[in-house]
Amino acid sequence: MESPSSDQVRTLLARFFDPAQGLGATIAGVTIKDGRVSVAIEINPARAAAFEKPRAEAEAAIAALPGIERASVVLTAATAPTAAQAAHTHAHGHSHAPAASQQPQLPPKRPLEGVRHVIAVASGKGGVGKSTTAANLALALAGLGQKVGVLDADIYGPSQHRILGLAGKPELTDNKQLEPKRAFGLKAMTIGLLVPEDQAMIWRGPMVQGALNQLLREVAWAPLDILVIDMPPGTGDAQLTISQQAPLSGAVVVSTPQDLALIDATRAVSMFKKVAIPILGVVENMSTYICPNCGHEAHIFGHGGAHDEAMRLGIDFLGEIPLHADIRRTSDEGTPIMIEAPDGPHAAAYRAIAERVLAKLEGGAGVKAPPKISIS
């Protein structure tokens, strides 16, 4: 059966989000593909609660259209003042729209109920092994007795379903939350299980923001000690959204030792600093190459660059992970090295990093231990 057109969906949406009511809702995007409809509605975040009912009704109405299998309507914070907001200028001449800053206006950070800590694993650029580090760090934290979840927020290139061997659509819980998948004792959720890869690729900013918010707020994460967010690589809008929406206790920045990766990692560090998120520390990935045949160590990308850069920036160095074929293979096959070889040297390296991260979280994230004063 043929799907309705985007115009038909917009007409239907106008019944629930009537611009004439002056509530400040704008239809920011409608995507229809293979019988699935994704809609992003930009709203004034201060009124988010009032929009929940029309959101749910609009979603049900779209899902009931002939030719539609699934509909998702998400509310996103307006990135610029809507016409209605702009009109809401105070008598004394100023408006409450964002000032010169181009940063999206996002709902204030709410804690995630039943989740003690949320940490971000980030990198300034793609391909440095951030997702592999996030998965193994999460498993190492679980090995230290923590209840851990992994949220794959890499909307444009999700990989946790591959790394953690997840498959199948997630189920809905009784109170209409998404049930996270289980993998090796972790709870896990990734956009990779929810939408076909090519669909997320074409999402515009507001839709990405909406999807990230849903992954954070509409998944039954609780109870958890630590939720590890595998961030999208880089320092763009999606990264800022998560940094501003998620109640982050701190961030781990992954870098390879090369100069260029380090420049990007430095950018990631300054992004977190700008939004006042403590940096838990830096991990140097692919630090030395260990030949799987003879065990010979070579410094292909240099060595210690991330350590030196961390020192220069005054942030902690959490540890290094070598470049090893077993780490790549296990990560690409869906059984991470922490599971396949828990007693090996690589697992030990991840465990040492996890211990440092945990110590920082328990001791107050980002807060350095006071210097020991010894009196002789």
Ligand SMILES: Nc1ncnc2c1ncn2[C@@H]1O[C@H](COP(=O)(O)OP(=O)(O)OP(=O)(O)O)[C@@H](O)[C@H]1O
């Ligand atoms: N320490 C390592 N040794 C060997 N291979 C590794 C190591 N870390 C990651 N890899 C491999 O490098 C590739 C990229 O890793 P990964 O997907 O974790 O990177 P990423 O930074 O998350 O990438 P993207 O930003 O593109 O999602 C994968 O094939 C992974 O298995």
